[in-house]
Amino acid sequence: MPADTPSPGGERYARHEALSLIGAAGQHKLARSSVLVLGCGSLGSAQAMLLARAGIGRLIVADRDFVQLFNLPTQILYDENDVKARAPKAEAAARRLRAINPEIKIEPVVVNVTAGNIEELVGRADLVIDGADNFETRFLLNDAAVKAGKPWVYGGVLGVDGMVLAVRPGVGPCLRCLFELPPAGGRLPTCDAFGVLNAAAVWVASLQVTEAIKILTGAPYEGHKLHTLDIWRGTASPVAAERKPDCSCCGRRNFEFLKPA
Amino acid sequence: MKKKITVRYFALIGERRGIQNDPYETEAATARELLHELQTNKAIPLTTNISKAAVNDKFVDWDAPISDGDRITLMSPFSGG
Numbered sequence: 448m449p450a451d452t453p454s455p456g457g458e459r460y461a462r463h464e465a466l467s468l469i470g471a472a473g474q475h476k477l478a479r480s481s482v483l484v485l486g487c488g489s490l491g492s493a494q495a496m497l498l499a500r501a502g503i504g505r506l507i508v509a510d511r512d513f514v515q516l517f518n519l520p521t522q523i524l525y526d527e528n529d530v531k532a533r534a535p536k537a538e539a540a541a542r543r544l545r546a547i548n549p550e551i552k553i554e555p556v557v558v559n560v561t562a563g564n565i566e567e568l569v570g571r572a573d574l575v576i577d578g579a580d581n582f583e584t585r586f587l588l589n590d591a592a593v594k595a596g597k598p599w600v601y602g603g604v605l606g607v608d609g610m611v612l613a614v615r616p617g618v619g620p621c622l623r624c625l626f627e628l629p630p631a632g633g634r635l636p637t638c639d640a641f642g643v644l645n646a647a648a649v650w651v652a653s654l655q656v657t658e659a660i661k662i663l664t665g666a667p668y669e670g671h672k673l674h675t676l677d678i679w680r681g682t683a684s685p686v687a688a689e690r691k692p693d694c695s696c697c698g699r700r701n702f703e704f705l706k707p708a
Numbered sequence: 709m710k711k712k713i714t715v716r717y718f719a720l721i722g723e724r725r726g727i728q729n730d731p732y733e734t735e736a737a738t739a740r741e742l743l744h745e746l747q748t749n750k751a752i753p754l755t756t757n758i759s760k761a762a763v764n765d766k767f768v769d770w771d772a773p774i775s776d777g778d779r780i781t782l783m784s785p786f787s788g789g
Contacts, residue, residue: 486789488789489788489789490789491789577789578789579789580787580788580789581787582785582787585785585787601785602789603785603786603787603788603789604786604788604789605786605787605788608718608786609786610718610783610785610786622785625760625767625785626758626759626760626784626785627757627758628757628758629758629785630758630784630785630787631758637787637788638787638788638789641788643788648788648789673767675718675781675783684765685765686762686765686766686767686781687762687765687766687767688767689767
C-alpha cells in the first residue's frame, strides 16, 4: 500500500475497529489525522509508538537530542545501536516507527524548539502531543496551540507521579488557566535529579494518547479535568478544572511566550 | 475556630512527596492563607503563581474558602518527560 494513502480496514487495525469506542469510522478518522509528537524522550517514545501502531496517518516526531545510554531504560523506542551511532532521537524514532507501521507517513524533525519555530511546527499537525522535558517548551506550545486553535495534550512525569491535561482551545482550560507561569529553574525537582520510573512515563503517555485518540475520533467530551497519577500506589484522580476568564493566554490572548525576550 | 482538613501534596520534594491525606488543623480562611501557613510551617516550596489548589477534587482560586472537613490538594506542574 502506498504510504500516502493510509487505508484502514483489514487485518492490521481489526482489534481497534472491533472496539466500539473507535470502530471503522474512528479508524478512518485516525488515518486522516496528523499528530506532532513534540519531544521524543520517555513520554514521546511511548506516545509515538502507540500512535504509529494506532494508524495515525501522519506523525511528525520532533526532538533536539541524541540517544544516550541512560535513555534506554525509560525511552522505549531506542536500542543499543542508536546509542552507538549517536543517532538523533527524531531520526532513530522515525526508523523504528517505519518498521512498526510502514503504512503511515513519519516525518522526523531534528530541532531545538523556540519561539521562532514553534508556530510552524504546530501548524503541521491536527493535534500536538506533549513529549517535552521542560517548562519552556510547554508554555511555548500552549501559546502556539491556543493561538492556532489547535488541541494539544499536556503530560508531565516525575518519579512515580504524573499529570495529564487535554487542552481544547476555546472549550476548556489551557495550561496557563491552571499554572500561570512556569516555575523558575531549580525551584522544583526534575527527572534528572529526582529520577523517573519507566512504567510511570508509559502510563502518562498512554493516557495522553487516549485523550488524543478521543479528540481525533470526535468522542463525546466528558468535561474538563486534569488527571493526577501515582503509579506506585496505583491511583488516578481527576481534578475538575475550568477556564480562567482573564487567563493571559486563552482569555486575553496575550501570547507572551511567543514574543522575543 | 480551627478547622480539621486533610492536605494532599502532589509531587513535592523531600518527605512531603506523595503524602495523600495529611491531617492538618488550620484557622486559614482561604486557600491562599493555607498556602502561606504551609510555606511557614512545612517549608513547602510552592507559590501561588506556579501552583494550584484543589478543594475536594476541584481546582479553585486562591481566594476560595476552606471549610472543616475539606480535602485540599496542592500541586505544581511537572516538567519531566
